[in-house]
Amino acid sequence: MACALLLSGCAGAESGDASAGVTILRPSEREVLHGVEGKSLDGAPVDLDSYRGKVVVVNWWGSWCAPCRKEAPVFARVSDEAPSDVAFIGLLARDSPAAARAFNERFGVRYPTLVDRDSRLALRFSQVLPVQAVPGTWVLDTRGRLAARIASAEVTPTLLRDVVDEVRGS
Structure with a gap:
């Protein structure tokens, strides 16, 4: 059942408050995610444990997803402008x-x-x-703990930067 919910179609952006669908956990509520590793599109190994010391933004997307196409330029822009202690990783869904x-x-x-x-x-x-x-987005803190989620929100550069900054500051 959980798998069926998780793998359902594209989520659309909610109208109204742009921060709707954003969850940021207090540091005491965060859990380390070990073993998140695999191969990148070019076959190179990717292991999230190797990103410790950085805030990591993980964006779950697929090329077939209309909201993913809408938010891709936002992720590209913010990742290009991000400070060196912030990394971005895509997570390819059924594509x-x-x-x-x-x-x-x-x-x-x-x-x-x-x-x-x-x-x-x-x-x-x-x-x-x-x-x-x-699409969905998760943000890990510098200790590799899952700290935030953006789901069902229209991802704007300001929203994405604000969530990253909140995690960086905690």
Whole structure:
């Protein structure tokens, strides 16, 4: 059942408050996610444990998802402008690597995308902070703990930067 909810179609942005759908956990509520690793679109190994010391933004997306196409330029821009202690990782949902590479090229996404064909990795995140559909975004703090989630919100540069800054400051 949880898997069916998690793997349902694209989520649309909610109208109204742009911060609707944003959850930030207090440091005492955060859990470390170990074993989030795999191969990127180019076959390189990606292990989130290697990003300790940085705030990591993980965006779950697919090239077939209309809201993902809308928010991709936001993630590309904010990741390009991010300070050196912030990293971005894509998490590919039910998509072919070829389609994902074309999507990243089209939207200027330069950070690595982790292939998650069976959504096993996305389920790890959703066990702590559920996201019921693609797209979804999680933010890990510098200790590798899941600190925030953006789901069902229209992701703007300001919203994304604000969530990252909140996690960086905690």
